[in-house]
Amino acid sequence: MRIVIVGPGALGSLLTARLFLFQQETAGTGNDILSLHLLDYRPERSENLQKNGLLFEEEGHKILCTPQVTLDPEVCVSSDVLFFCVKSIAVTSALGRLKPYLSRRSLLLAMQNGIGHLEEIQHAAFPAGVGITSEGATLMHPGHVRHGGRGITRLGLLTGHTDRSERVLQKTTALLDSAGMRAEVTRNPLKHIWAKLFVNVGINALTALHGCRNGELLRVPSTVAIMEKAVKEAELVARARGIPVDADPVQATITVCRTTANNTSSMLQDVLQKRMTEIDAINGAVVAEGVKLGIATPVNTEIVRRIKELEASYV
Numbered sequence: 001m002r003i004v005i006v007g008p009g010a011l012g013s014l015l016t017a018r019l020f021l022f023q024q025e026t027a028g029t030g031n032d033i034l035s036l037h038l039l040d041y042r043p044e045r046s047e048n049l050q051k052n053g054l055l056f057e058e059e060g061h062k063i064l065c066t067p068q069v070t071l072d073p074e075v076c077v078s079s080d081v082l083f084f085c086v087k088s089i090a091v092t093s094a095l096g097r098l099k100p101y102l103s104r105r106s107l108l109l110a111m112q113n114g115i116g117h118l119e120e121i122q123h124a125a126f127p128a129g130v131g132i133t134s135e136g137a138t139l140m141h142p143g144h145v146r147h148g149g150r151g152i153t154r155l156g157l158l159t160g161h162t163d164r165s166e167r168v169l170q171k172t173t174a175l176l177d178s179a180g181m182r183a184e185v186t187r188n189p190l191k192h193i194w195a196k197l198f199v200n201v202g203i204n205a206l207t208a209l210h211g212c213r214n215g216e217l218l219r220v221p222s223t224v225a226i227m228e229k230a231v232k233e234a235e236l237v238a239r240a241r242g243i244p245v246d247a248d249p250v251q252a253t254i255t256v257c258r259t260t261a262n263n264t265s266s267m268l269q270d271v272l273q274k275r276m277t278e279i280d281a282i283n284g285a286v287v288a289e290g291v292k293l294g295i296a297t298p299v300n301t302e303i304v305r306r307i308k309e310l311e312a313s314y315v
Contacts, residue, residue, distance in 0.1 A: 001171065002035040004076050005083045006094065008049060008069075010266065011111055012038070012085030013145035014137040015181075017056035020065040022179035034175075038069045039076070041097070045142050046071050057140070058147040076101040081109060081172050083131065088112040088281035091120060102126045107168045109155060113200050113266065114281030115193060115289075118158070127160025129169060132192040134256070135181060136263045148263045152182045156189030191244045198238075198249035199256045200282045202231040204267035205303045208277065209310065211268065215261025218254065227253060229299040234286045240293045267307075274314040279307040 005016050016038050023034050038054075040046040046069055053066040076082060076098055086094045091112065102108065103126060110121045111131040121128045134151025155173050157165060169185060176183035186192055206217055206227060217223050228250050235249045270277045283300045290297035 001033060001081070001175070002037075002079045003081045003083070003172075003175075004037045004039055004079045005085060006039045006098070007085035007087075007090075008038055008040050008045065008054070008142065009085055009087065010137040010139040010145060010269070011133070011135075012083065013054055013056075013139060013143075014135060014147060015083055015085065015111075016067050017054055017063070017065045017145060018179045018181055019175070020054075020067045021056070021063065022175075036067055037075045038067050039073065040069060040071060041094070043071060049143055052143055055144040056147070057145065073097050073101050076106065079106050080168055081107050084108050084110045084112070086112070088114055088117050088278045089276055091117040095120065095124065099125070104160070105164075107160070107165050107172075109172070112281065113196070113204070113278050115197055115285045116278075116281030118193070122158050124159070127157065127162065127165040129155060129157040129159075129165075130189045130193060131155050132186075132189065132196050133181075134196070136260050138264050139269065149260050150182070152184065154184055154186040154189065154192050156186040156192070158189065188244065191246070194234075194238045194243045194245070195247070195249070195252065197282065197285070198231050198234050199253045201234045201286060201300065202227040202250070202253035203257060204265045205277075205279060205283050205307050206230075207265040208267040208271045209303075209306055211271075213261065213268075214257050214263045214265060218257050224254075226299060226303075230283065230286075230303060233290070233295075233297040233300050237286055237289045237293060237295055237297065240295060241289065271310060276311055277307055279304055279311075283307070 005012050019036050049069040053064045056063045056065055107127045109129050109131045133153040136148030138146045138148050140146055173183045173185050203214055231250050231253050267277045284304045286300045287297050
């Protein structure tokens with residue numbers, strides 16, 4: 001099975017480390033057919049990964065992984081699965097680079113936060129699905145990822161429902177599970193995408209604005225009130241779109257805050273590194289959908305404004 005992981009960010013690095021370690025543990029036991037590649041687009045970072053490897057940190061233990069790293073998108077040719085782990089703001093440019101090397105054989109699994117990337121993914125000329133994960137990962141610096149907490153990863157198809165893509169999806173799910181990431185197939189990925197969006201809407205931008213870890217959001221009642229309002233706006237939009245909402249999104253968000261109390265959200269990581277955030281794909285996507293549906297989203301609108309203001313202040 002040929003797997004390419006696109007993007008060595010926090011999630012891409014976590015996936016790479018897990019699959020690399022599984023590959024090493026099972027070498028010589030009939031699993032040698034697993035071919036794993038990490039595709040980067042930054043020459044300096046790629047060279048550093050090739051030279052120094054990827055440091056995987058978990059529960060105080062550090063393991064050096066040495067996966068195959070490349071800058072060449074041709075590595076995607078004849079791939080079975082591409083874990084597409086670039087930031088949502090880089091989806092368009094990354095897809096543009098990869099499309100010439102993909103075919104109906106390749107299953108692309110988009111792992112982005114938010115919903116801003118879905119339309120473009122669904123219009124791809126090859127089978128496309130999504131991965132929704134609650135695994136926690138923090139990129140300490142390029143080439144060093146810390147596993148911040150276990151969760152579940154759900155994989156589901158958006159397009160290309162063929163016998164082959166279904167088999168590849170099942171096989172990929174089983175592989176992740178065997179590699180230590182609890183995984184399952186979902187037949188309704190949009191439900192889970194929105195469930196994760198609710199949590200991201202309530203946590204990511206607020207941690208970035210307050211410069212705090214997830215659990216610290218719950219210490220200030222006024223912050224919790226804003227969180228609740230933002231999530232409820234997103235829930236109204238989801239229900240208007242016909243998205244199934246099984247659990248209370250506000251309570252789910254609070255629970256994630258508690259269970260990932262020491263995590264640094266991806267948006268706070270971006271702000272600390274003075275990078276552009278994924279606000280447009282998360283809170284901004286709620287605002288955009290609200291406009292289409294005629295639903296007011298004043299709290300999310302204000303959150304987006306403040307994050308944009310913060311981004312504009314980068315020196």
